């Protein structure tokens with residue numbers, strides 16, 4: 001069970017909604033992934049005009065928890081404005097805080113992210129900040145009272161996987177709120193590594209929407225989440241420098 005604030009989920013896979021080739025493929029991918037949380041950029045959504053096309057209707061959005069994100073915000077104030085718009089539309093009081101500090105790397109601005117998270121907590125939101133993999137920043141966000149921390153594996157859309165597994169594992173180890181690895185996932189192996197490190201979930205988009213077969217990849221990601229989580233719970237063997245025979249050698253004459 002993944003618990004974020006007052007929300008509870010069976011699935012630990014969070015799926016982004018951008019860049020799918022078409023609605024049909026997107027719907028099939030979402031269905032097979034068994035995700036319960038869909039994130040979308042508020043600024044790209046038509047949430048107020050019923051005359052305009054809205055993919056949420058096509059996806060039967062009532063089945064999902066919709067996690068609006070503040071993509072496009074460059075300052076804390078902009079992020080808060082976007083979050084308030086999403087809340088006013090009646091979708092969800094959860095918000096993924098995304099304040100981009102640099103448009104080449106799309107890396108989050110740590111100062112503005114911290115500020116936005118503080119302001120949104122004061123407004124009563126369930127706050128999930130997308131952050132860099134900085135261990136102390138993650139701690140400061142938790143101290144503020146955020147409901148989950150979402151450190152990036154690597155830059156959005158890069159598919160590079162977890163570039164700093166040490167930092168990621170330190171963030172996971174110290175956290176008392178869910179840690180959702182977000183952005184930069186390229187393959188099911190990356191997802192399994194995140195879950196084996198002890199992450200509570202993974203948020204991804206491009207790896208599925210940009211795959212040759214997004215539906216198959218969505219299923220692979222679901223299975224990777226399950227395999228990685230099972231592996232984490234089972235507890236891996238310690239890594240050793242030298243060999244240990246699989247069958248006992250005692251009593252054998254050589």
Ligand SMILES: CC(=O)[C@@H](O)[C@H](O)COP(=O)(O)O
Pocket residue numbers: 015016017018039040069071155156157158159182183184185203204205206207
């Ligand atoms: C959809 C969303 O929220 C993205 O900003 C997110 O960070 C996913 O990144 P990838 O596309 O790299 O999976």
